[in-house]
Amino acid sequence: MLELCNSYAVSGYETPVREQLIHRLTSHCDSLKVDTLGNLIVFKEGKNKDKKIMVTVPMDEPGIIVKKITEDGYLKFQIIGRLRPEFLAFKQVIINGHSGVIGLKAVHLTTKEERERPVKTTELFIDIGASSYQEAANIITVGDYGVIDAPCMVFGKEMIKGRAIGARLGCNLMAELLTEELPIGLEVVFSVQREIGCRGICTGIRQIEAEIAIALDGMEGNPCDGVILANQTNKKWKKVLLHLAEREGVSLTSCVLDAKGQESVLLQAGKRVIAMGLPVRYPESASQVASLSDVRQAKKILQLFMEELA
């Protein structure tokens, strides 16, 4: 789990996470393929060979992309995915294996107005320690991507901090389920480019047949309160899940999702959607916090659901 959570996988460059998942799942799945966009699509047959569900879960995380090398050797950049500029200020990054820091002029030299106004991405720059354009250009090219240098940490009472931690824990959870004996078939799309608009899901679902689709992701919420079932969830299945949860003592909470996520794509494709989320704090940062007990609850409810359908 920690290896997966510590891997870097910015939207469009999800290889490290994908490779790990392939390595873990090859000998356990009935079929495994990587599609044109980079989605990892796996299928495992269940005891009941006629039934199956699908789960989509994102592999990627937000990051940055180098837009320009300045004449002094600093880097201007754009944000890939959902990160706030004010979170990025004063963070460490890694680009092409080189450390850098995202800087602003020292606070002593700012005006009150500058300090109170939220910083814009255009004002930020990355300092890799180059003293000239050429020194930077020798190792960095415009278009290179960068990751936020923030290792994953387990802390407090079974809490975990990491980049896109909700989604990544979701990937780990699905990988665990795929190594177990299942009551019905499970089709998982480990998708790419969720952060820039669920691009991978769009193409991924056209390669799948299951009609019941669970969109698993990190969602803004309160860790330890339980697994989130967003209100976009199909009403019939929501009832079933709530009933199962109550019966077996799994905590489920609900929320209304603002932004368009995986579930909208699945709905458009005509799937019956269950929008399930692992609650995370600080969603638009690289220091998202989630609870490992919520992950266990999510695994339990998924297992219960699959058994129920069998």
Next chain:
Amino acid sequence: MTVRERILQYSGISGVSSHEQSMAKHLCEELNRMGISSHVDANGNVHGRITCNRPDAKTLLLEAHIDQIGLLVSGIDQDGMLQFTALGGVDERILYGMEVEVESNPPLFGVIGAIRAKDEEKNVKIEDLRIDLGLPYDEVIQRVHVGDVVAFQNVPKSLLGSLSSGCSMDNRAGVTAVMDCLAKVKHKELPYHLELLFSTGEELGLQGAYTGTKLVDAAIVVDVTFGITPDNKEAIGLFQLGCGAVICRGPSLCDVYTKQLVSLAQKERIPYEIEVAAGNTGTNTWAIQTTGTGIPVMLISIPLRYMHSNIETLSLEDVQAVSDLLYAAIIGGVNLDA
């Protein structure tokens, strides 16, 4: 030990203003291993002394502050989140999403998050931020108390060349320069007695320097100054990293001795620049200058980008330059009889 190794070692020792004990202890042990007698005073300041052969020789003081900015726990919410205030001049823009260590017993890891929905027009205020320890209230109140200090967490990173970035370069850089200099000095005969003062509470108002400075004949303070960043290129009085030792001139500093330092740097081919402070330098020289009947002071600084953030960035070559200049000064390069 190289300057790089030393600064890495010191950066790993916590010393938030008013809680510098760990750093003080470490320095005492290191000074003792060098054969330099040392002790810690009531304010936590570390004192050291190297006596020269001539009992009636003058005394020169080398000073660097050992405290660093941090945070202070000011309250505990019902959900176990910690309220906090700044300790020293913390740049509040760094706080959201930052990792910290609460110096409770044992220390606890935390993440800073916001509790209120953001006003798009303004930055999140410190009052709306909380330290998230990932623990329920019952466990938090057993381990954390209002008044506990909080240190920033960051492993120093090497950037290109000799640049290094970390959360306590102010003033681990200064301490490194002084200790690197002392490591070379021990076997030499000095023309003056050398007093050492590693002071506490500078970030809170030069507290250690005000209370810990003995009346000496001259003093050299080592601290950090402002490095040029791309959003400040046109400003004057900022320095390129790699420019060397930054020597300060101004009315609160002794111009006679300072000019000697400049000549010394030229003679020894140590890269240097001159900065200007028309009034308060914002360093311990302000406190030391008016100690007792007065002490002539000099200020040598290391240029630093992003001061008072958790990514303070400097060039190790500048730290080396300061160490070299200090060494040249104390083995006779500065004439205190001039």
